[in-house]
Amino acid sequence: MSTILCIETASTNCSVAIGVNGKLLALKEDYDSSYSHAERLHNFIKEILAENDLELSDLDAIAVSKGPGSYTGLRIGVSAAKGLCFSLDLPLISVATLTSLANQVENKGTIIPMMDARRMEVYTAVFDKDKNQIEDTSAKILDAESYKEYLDEQVVYFIGSGVEKFKKICEHPNARYIEDKLPSSSQMVSLATIKHKKSDFEDVAYFEPYYLKDFMMG
Structure with missing residues (x-):
């Protein structure tokens, strides 16, 4: 137990x-x-x-x-x-964080969680329909062509605080936006x-958060 x-x-x-x-x-x-x-x-x-x-x-x-x-x-x-x-x-x-965010999506399909990171940038990764991560976590600057390679092939579910900014610039018919989720x-x-x-534990003394980028307020 x-x-x-x-x-x-x-x-x-x-x-x-x-x-x-x-x-x-x-x-x-x-x-x-x-x-x-x-x-x-x-x-x-x-x-x-x-x-x-x-x-x-x-x-x-x-x-x-x-x-x-x-x-x-x-x-x-x-x-x-x-x-x-x-x-x-x-x-x-x-x-x-992005893995647990992706796990909120119940639909079968490619899942792209996005966390707002300032201006048109988001912290993001890509997961397949089985919730396996298939693209590394990164800080990505969004434009209208972002994730076109996935969207042209299948329905893609976007979730997280960065969705609102991407929805404004991407009108691809295969994009599904799950808003107001953190x-x-x-x-x-x-x-x-x-x-x-699995006893997959961190070293308590040395563990640090994965900030991905240098400190910014917020």
Whole structure:
């Protein structure tokens, strides 16, 4: 039996979930348009444990979204996760932010998660219909021809905070836009459980978020 606390702070969504044996037990999150992680994250953790009659000692691992995403948000989430792992002597599991975002798409088809990264740039990757990553994570400047090689072949699902800017410049008939979605700890549960079963853990002392780019405020 595994009980994993999942922390997602790579976007404006401050999100905490508890997974038990790969299933979502509870979720607490806030789709605030501002970054409220510093004020809310630790309270969310305390509340979600109390509401489910759990203690910190009941946890088997801590999972954290590793990025890319907001520098400040990632730093807060990873610091909290590492602090819990140190104090409780628990393993740390990292989950790629774009992978968990892609896992929100239930449709079968190519999936391209996008996180807003300033101006016409997004943090993005490409996943096939089975959620396998087929293109490396990158910071990409969008234009009307972006992802044409995929769109010309099949329906493509775009999801995340970067979708709005791409929708304005891409009118390809095979593009499907899933708007108003941010990374959520609920999607981390199954991914973290797979890593837990494999003992695929991070070195708590040296683990750092995957910022992808140099620091920018936000």
